[in-house]
Amino acid sequence: MLDAKEPKPPYFLEYHPYSEYALLIQWPQIVSENILEDLSAFKKVLQNNCPDAILTAAYASILAVFPERITSFPFLKAQIKKDYELFSEEKIKEHLDPKDQSKKIKNTIKKAKNTIKTIPAQKILYKIPVCYEASFAPDLEAVCTQLKLSPEALISKHSKATYTVYGVGFLPGFMYLGGLDSKLEIPRKSSPRMKVPSGSVGLAAKQTGIYPCESPGGWQLIGQTPIPLFNPLQDPPFFAQVGDKIQFTPISKDAYKLLQIQVAAGIYKIEKTIYTKP
Secondary structure, eight states, X not given: OBOOOOOOXXXXXXEEEEETTEEEEEOOSBOOHHHHHHHHHHHHHHHHHOTTSEEEXXXXXXXXXXXXXXXXXXXXXXXXXXXXXXXXXXXXXXXXXXXXOXXXXXXXXXXXXXXXXXXXXXXXXXXXXXXXXXXXXXXXXXXXXXXXXXXXXXXXXHHHOOEEEEEEOSSTTOEEEEOOOGGGOBOOOSSOEEEEOTTEEEEEBTEEEEOSSSEEEOSXXXXXXXXXXXXXXXXXXXXXXXXXXXXXXXXOHHHHXXXXXXXXHTOOOOEEEEOOOO
Protein backbone atom coordinates (compact mmCIF):
# COMPACT_ATOMS: atom_id res chain seq x y z
CA MET A 1 0.00 0.00 0.00
CA LEU A 2 1.18 3.50 -0.75
CA ASP A 3 2.42 5.71 2.05
CA ALA A 4 0.81 8.96 0.99
CA LYS A 5 -1.32 11.75 2.37
CA GLU A 6 -4.86 10.55 2.90
CA PRO A 7 -7.58 12.29 0.83
CA LYS A 8 -10.89 13.24 2.37
CA PRO A 9 -14.15 11.41 1.69
CA PRO A 10 -16.04 10.93 -0.51
CA TYR A 11 -13.21 9.02 -2.15
CA PHE A 12 -12.42 8.61 -5.81
CA LEU A 13 -12.93 4.93 -6.59
CA GLU A 14 -11.36 2.91 -9.35
CA TYR A 15 -13.07 -0.06 -11.00
CA HIS A 16 -11.14 -2.88 -12.65
CA PRO A 17 -12.47 -6.05 -14.33
CA TYR A 18 -11.01 -8.97 -12.40
CA SER A 19 -12.45 -11.80 -14.47
CA GLU A 20 -15.57 -12.44 -16.50
CA TYR A 21 -17.44 -12.72 -13.20
CA ALA A 22 -15.65 -10.24 -10.94
CA LEU A 23 -15.03 -6.54 -10.45
CA LEU A 24 -12.34 -5.00 -8.21
CA ILE A 25 -13.39 -1.75 -6.53
CA GLN A 26 -10.47 0.25 -5.16
CA TRP A 27 -10.34 3.16 -2.75
CA PRO A 28 -7.12 5.23 -2.51
CA GLN A 29 -4.39 2.68 -1.83
CA ILE A 30 -3.51 3.86 1.67
CA VAL A 31 -3.65 1.99 4.97
CA SER A 32 -6.30 4.06 6.71
CA GLU A 33 -9.01 3.26 9.23
CA ASN A 34 -11.20 5.99 7.70
CA ILE A 35 -10.99 4.32 4.29
CA LEU A 36 -11.62 0.92 5.82
CA GLU A 37 -14.74 2.21 7.60
CA ASP A 38 -16.00 3.81 4.40
CA LEU A 39 -15.59 0.67 2.31
CA SER A 40 -16.98 -1.58 5.08
CA ALA A 41 -20.13 0.51 5.24
CA PHE A 42 -20.45 0.63 1.45
CA LYS A 43 -19.94 -3.13 1.30
CA LYS A 44 -23.22 -3.51 3.22
CA VAL A 45 -24.93 -1.33 0.66
CA LEU A 46 -23.54 -3.44 -2.18
CA GLN A 47 -24.59 -6.64 -0.43
CA ASN A 48 -28.10 -5.28 -0.04
CA ASN A 49 -28.27 -4.28 -3.72
CA CYS A 50 -26.52 -7.44 -5.00
CA PRO A 51 -27.47 -10.20 -2.53
CA ASP A 52 -26.11 -12.98 -4.75
CA ALA A 53 -22.64 -11.45 -5.08
CA ILE A 54 -19.70 -12.63 -2.97
CA LEU A 55 -17.96 -9.54 -1.57
CA THR A 56 -14.47 -9.69 -0.09
CA ALA A 57 -13.08 -6.56 1.58
CA ALA A 58 -9.49 -5.89 2.63
CA TYR A 59 -7.47 -2.74 3.32
CA ALA A 60 -8.73 -0.43 0.55
CA SER A 61 -10.49 -2.75 -1.91
CA ILE A 62 -13.63 -4.79 -2.41
CA LEU A 63 -13.66 -7.75 -4.78
CA ALA A 64 -17.18 -8.42 -6.04
CA VAL A 65 -17.76 -11.85 -7.59
CA PHE A 66 -21.10 -12.43 -9.31
CA PRO A 67 -22.84 -15.76 -9.95
CA GLU A 68 -23.35 -14.96 -13.62
CA ARG A 69 -20.98 -13.63 -16.25
CA ILE A 70 -20.78 -9.82 -16.38
CA THR A 71 -22.13 -8.79 -19.78
CA SER A 72 -21.20 -5.09 -19.52
CA PHE A 73 -18.47 -3.82 -17.22
CA PRO A 74 -19.18 -0.14 -18.12
CA PHE A 75 -22.83 -0.55 -17.09
CA LEU A 76 -21.90 -2.29 -13.82
CA LYS A 77 -19.27 0.36 -13.06
CA ALA A 78 -21.78 3.15 -13.70
CA GLN A 79 -24.33 1.55 -11.39
CA ILE A 80 -21.89 1.01 -8.54
CA LYS A 81 -20.46 4.50 -8.99
CA LYS A 82 -23.98 5.92 -8.74
CA ASP A 83 -24.66 3.85 -5.61
CA TYR A 84 -21.46 5.15 -4.00
CA GLU A 85 -22.32 8.76 -4.83
CA LEU A 86 -25.75 8.38 -3.20
CA PHE A 87 -24.21 6.56 -0.24
CA SER A 88 -21.68 9.40 0.20
CA GLU A 89 -24.37 12.06 0.03
CA GLU A 90 -26.30 10.30 2.78
CA LYS A 91 -23.16 10.19 4.94
CA ILE A 92 -22.58 13.91 4.35
CA LYS A 93 -26.10 14.64 5.53
CA GLU A 94 -25.37 13.02 8.89
CA HIS A 95 -22.76 15.73 9.60
CA LEU A 96 -24.78 18.72 8.38
CA ASP A 97 -27.08 20.95 10.37
CA PRO A 98 -30.58 20.71 8.83
CA LYS A 99 -30.57 24.49 8.33
CA ASP A 100 -27.43 24.22 6.19
CA GLN A 101 -28.67 21.52 3.88
CA SER A 102 -29.17 22.79 0.37
CA LYS A 103 -32.23 21.87 -1.65
CA LYS A 104 -29.96 19.89 -3.97
CA ILE A 105 -28.57 17.79 -1.13
CA LYS A 106 -32.05 17.22 0.33
CA ASN A 107 -33.31 15.99 -3.02
CA THR A 108 -30.27 13.76 -3.41
CA ILE A 109 -30.76 12.30 0.06
CA LYS A 110 -34.43 11.66 -0.63
CA LYS A 111 -33.46 9.81 -3.79
CA ALA A 112 -30.75 7.90 -1.97
CA LYS A 113 -33.15 6.67 0.69
CA ASN A 114 -35.47 5.38 -2.02
CA THR A 115 -32.58 3.62 -3.78
CA ILE A 116 -30.29 2.36 -1.03
CA LYS A 117 -31.02 0.77 2.31
CA THR A 118 -28.00 1.45 4.46
CA ILE A 119 -27.19 -0.92 7.31
CA PRO A 120 -25.37 0.59 10.30
CA ALA A 121 -21.84 -0.75 10.58
CA GLN A 122 -21.33 -2.54 13.89
CA LYS A 123 -17.82 -3.42 14.96
CA ILE A 124 -17.06 -6.21 17.42
CA LEU A 125 -14.14 -6.11 19.84
CA TYR A 126 -12.66 -9.56 20.49
CA LYS A 127 -10.27 -10.23 23.38
CA ILE A 128 -7.78 -13.00 22.70
CA PRO A 129 -5.66 -14.50 25.51
CA VAL A 130 -1.95 -14.78 24.71
CA CYS A 131 0.90 -16.37 26.67
CA TYR A 132 4.14 -14.45 26.13
CA GLU A 133 6.33 -16.84 28.15
CA ALA A 134 9.56 -18.06 26.55
CA SER A 135 8.33 -21.53 25.55
CA PHE A 136 5.59 -19.87 23.45
CA ALA A 137 7.68 -16.96 22.18
CA PRO A 138 10.83 -18.16 20.38
CA ASP A 139 11.67 -14.72 18.96
CA LEU A 140 10.75 -12.57 21.96
CA GLU A 141 14.28 -12.22 23.33
CA ALA A 142 15.81 -11.37 19.95
CA VAL A 143 13.02 -8.90 19.18
CA CYS A 144 13.49 -7.18 22.53
CA THR A 145 17.22 -6.89 21.89
CA GLN A 146 16.72 -5.44 18.42
CA LEU A 147 14.03 -2.99 19.56
CA LYS A 148 15.88 -2.14 22.78
CA LEU A 149 12.89 -2.97 24.95
CA SER A 150 12.49 -5.14 28.02
CA PRO A 151 10.15 -8.14 27.66
CA GLU A 152 7.75 -6.43 30.08
CA ALA A 153 7.68 -3.26 27.98
CA LEU A 154 7.14 -5.17 24.75
CA ILE A 155 4.30 -7.23 26.22
CA SER A 156 2.71 -4.12 27.70
CA LYS A 157 2.80 -2.21 24.40
CA HIS A 158 1.56 -5.19 22.40
CA SER A 159 -1.35 -6.00 24.72
CA LYS A 160 -2.50 -2.43 25.41
CA ALA A 161 -3.22 -1.58 21.78
CA THR A 162 -6.57 -2.03 20.05
CA TYR A 163 -6.01 -3.50 16.60
CA THR A 164 -8.12 -3.27 13.46
CA VAL A 165 -8.67 -6.26 11.18
CA TYR A 166 -7.57 -4.86 7.81
CA GLY A 167 -7.64 -8.13 5.93
CA VAL A 168 -8.03 -11.90 6.25
CA GLY A 169 -5.88 -14.11 4.06
CA PHE A 170 -2.63 -16.02 3.49
CA LEU A 171 -4.23 -18.77 5.59
CA PRO A 172 -7.95 -19.21 6.38
CA GLY A 173 -8.54 -17.02 9.43
CA PHE A 174 -5.16 -15.23 9.35
CA MET A 175 -5.89 -11.65 10.42
CA TYR A 176 -3.70 -8.78 9.28
CA LEU A 177 -3.94 -6.44 12.25
CA GLY A 178 -3.11 -2.74 12.02
CA GLY A 179 -2.58 -0.37 14.93
CA LEU A 180 0.77 -1.67 16.13
CA ASP A 181 2.78 0.66 18.35
CA SER A 182 5.54 2.16 16.19
CA LYS A 183 8.13 1.06 18.75
CA LEU A 184 7.25 -2.57 17.97
CA GLU A 185 7.81 -2.33 14.22
CA ILE A 186 10.32 -4.93 13.09
CA PRO A 187 11.07 -6.67 9.77
CA ARG A 188 10.13 -10.26 9.09
CA LYS A 189 12.74 -12.93 9.77
CA SER A 190 15.40 -13.20 7.09
CA SER A 191 14.82 -16.98 6.95
CA PRO A 192 11.20 -18.11 7.42
CA ARG A 193 10.43 -21.13 9.60
CA MET A 194 9.12 -24.26 7.90
CA LYS A 195 6.71 -24.87 10.78
CA VAL A 196 5.03 -22.19 12.86
CA PRO A 197 2.75 -23.64 15.59
CA SER A 198 -0.98 -22.96 15.44
CA GLY A 199 -1.95 -19.95 17.54
CA SER A 200 1.44 -18.25 17.28
CA VAL A 201 1.32 -14.47 17.57
CA GLY A 202 3.80 -12.60 15.42
CA LEU A 203 5.12 -9.20 14.37
CA ALA A 204 6.03 -8.10 10.86
CA ALA A 205 6.68 -4.49 9.82
CA LYS A 206 3.70 -2.38 10.95
CA GLN A 207 1.39 -5.31 11.67
CA THR A 208 0.72 -8.12 14.12
CA GLY A 209 -1.18 -11.33 13.48
CA ILE A 210 -2.01 -14.86 14.63
CA TYR A 211 -1.30 -18.06 12.73
CA PRO A 212 -4.61 -19.99 12.76
CA CYS A 213 -2.95 -23.31 11.91
CA GLU A 214 0.53 -24.81 11.61
CA SER A 215 2.26 -23.50 8.51
CA PRO A 216 5.50 -22.01 7.22
CA GLY A 217 5.95 -18.38 8.19
CA GLY A 218 8.41 -15.56 8.56
CA TRP A 219 6.86 -13.35 11.23
CA GLN A 220 8.67 -12.72 14.52
CA LEU A 221 6.95 -14.94 17.10
CA ILE A 222 6.35 -13.28 20.49
CA GLY A 223 3.53 -15.36 22.00
CA GLN A 224 0.82 -17.92 21.46
CA THR A 225 -2.92 -18.27 22.06
CA PRO A 226 -4.64 -21.56 22.95
CA ILE A 227 -7.82 -20.39 21.22
CA PRO A 228 -8.59 -21.95 17.82
CA LEU A 229 -9.34 -19.22 15.30
CA PHE A 230 -10.65 -21.18 12.33
CA ASN A 231 -12.93 -24.21 12.22
CA PRO A 232 -14.31 -25.29 8.82
CA LEU A 233 -17.02 -27.34 10.58
CA GLN A 234 -18.52 -24.27 12.22
CA ASP A 235 -20.86 -21.71 10.65
CA PRO A 236 -19.29 -19.27 10.19
CA PRO A 237 -15.87 -20.97 10.25
CA PHE A 238 -14.15 -17.74 11.30
CA PHE A 239 -15.43 -15.33 13.93
CA ALA A 240 -14.07 -11.91 12.82
CA GLN A 241 -14.68 -9.66 9.85
CA VAL A 242 -12.65 -6.90 8.24
CA GLY A 243 -13.17 -3.77 10.34
CA ASP A 244 -13.55 -5.63 13.64
CA LYS A 245 -11.23 -4.95 16.59
CA ILE A 246 -8.81 -7.21 18.45
CA GLN A 247 -7.14 -6.88 21.85
CA PHE A 248 -4.65 -9.30 23.40
CA THR A 249 -4.84 -10.32 27.06
CA PRO A 250 -1.58 -11.61 28.63
CA ILE A 251 -1.97 -14.95 30.44
CA SER A 252 0.35 -17.31 32.32
CA LYS A 253 1.41 -20.78 31.21
CA ASP A 254 -1.00 -22.32 33.75
CA ALA A 255 -3.86 -20.22 32.42
CA TYR A 256 -2.90 -21.31 28.89
CA LYS A 257 -3.20 -24.99 29.90
CA LEU A 258 -6.56 -24.36 31.61
CA LEU A 259 -7.94 -22.68 28.49
CA GLN A 260 -6.75 -25.63 26.40
CA ILE A 261 -8.89 -27.89 28.59
CA GLN A 262 -11.90 -25.57 28.23
CA VAL A 263 -11.46 -25.49 24.45
CA ALA A 264 -11.20 -29.29 24.28
CA ALA A 265 -14.37 -29.60 26.40
CA GLY A 266 -16.19 -27.18 24.11
CA ILE A 267 -17.06 -24.76 26.90
CA TYR A 268 -14.77 -21.87 25.99
CA LYS A 269 -16.32 -18.82 24.35
CA ILE A 270 -14.23 -15.97 23.04
CA GLU A 271 -14.88 -12.70 24.85
CA LYS A 272 -16.53 -10.11 22.63
CA THR A 273 -18.24 -6.76 23.03
CA ILE A 274 -19.62 -4.05 20.77
CA TYR A 275 -16.72 -1.73 20.04
CA THR A 276 -17.10 1.88 21.08
CA LYS A 277 -14.34 4.38 20.44
CA PRO A 278 -12.85 5.75 23.69
